Amino acid sequence: MAHFFKKFRKKFLVENRISRYLLYAIGEIVLVVLGILIAIQINDWNRDKNLYQEELESYNLIISDLKRDSILFHNYKITYDSFLDGYFKINKVSQNQGTFENVFPDFIAMNAEFNPVTQDNHQKNIDKLRNNEIRVSINKYFRRINQVKHAREEFNELITKESRPFFLVEQNILKNDVVFNYENRTFPPLLRVSTIDTAKFKESLKQSKAISLLSELRMSMGFYLAALDFAIIENQELITELENRIHNH
Template sequence: MGKYFKYAIGEIALVMIGILLALQINNWNEARKSSIKEATILNSLRSELMTSLKELKHDYEASQVFHQSTINIYDYIQTKPKLVDSMYSDFYKSVAFNYSFLKTSAYETLKSGNLDLIKSDSLRMLITDIYESGYQRIYKKIDTRRNAARLLFPYYQKHFRSILKGDSISGYKRLGIPNDYDALINDPEYETLIYEARAGRRGAEGELERTINAVENCINQINKYLKE
């Protein structure tokens, strides 16, 4: 009986070891599959963020130009210089804008049920903050009164006419020609609108800059994480 029990215990031990090994192999396979999925998702997100980063930088450069135009116009109102052709470009740019088309399909796929695949809490929070906060703040600037172009355009329609000057070789310029320049730079309503537009431009520019920095940081963190 002693030999039998020893044999039985040995068999049971072998079976348990076999089960534990099988479970360990299964867990290892599942972890490997999860890591592959995580890497695939992060690569898709990185590609999407890089595309959006180009869009954001383009919009930021344009925003700087439009912001400077509103600053220039506010100076015209204060100093009341003689009207010259170079001012026409500022008048037109004061109502120009760029609408950001930021890609979110990879994030939406991730958010639909795979967000927990990203094992790093800090990286997951960084990604979520960009899509749920950074991008949304930019869209809010576009959709609210702080949109300088939307704020100024009704006034612009009444007091300016737009022309296209140039040719296909040297390039075209869009210009805003005041109907009555002297009345324009002495109009308190226009001064108030330009003042508000200048503040709106500054706010939008700052939001773009913050989001660009966040996206660049996120891309760097993804690169670092994937190399670990």
């Protein structure tokens, strides 16, 4: 091809056809520029295709972690609904409308957990996603996660700073023989074995501070569960949105 162009250039110069040579030269330059532009465009297409594939892979990883969150949320929901049920039953006991049968009173001293994985694994990479709608949806989900974390922290602070000091220390309602079970040193609540002396506990519920603390625990756990319910909804919505993006690519 180079030999072909060289032959034409020589022919034009020999015949002193300068105008045609200039026209040819311009045409040659145009062809070269077009070739460069086409090469750049193909490179851009390939780069965009690679970036899009990487983004789809990111969506799949996020979906996988969102589904792990979903399982955790389901377990948290079951566990902390039982806390809330316990507070209502204990309140009935305080009003002489029920007994401690089928009640696990240790909930007055137990912390709540909330450890989803998606935010920890992907928070730093969200800004790298090119789809703005997806970024907005994921950040919305993360804000909801932060709300549940805040609710958990409030509840745990109430347990550690108020409920335990009052019931376990001031009222001394722990059963020492259960706490020090030398035959089985497993943490009793893991075995669903109560460490609470229900007779002492019921007596402590006659105090206004006990009822006030019980009300605070009920409200704090209610806030936690309400925030968790919203997180469950947004978790499923985000999974659906990401799956639709993948299927419609």
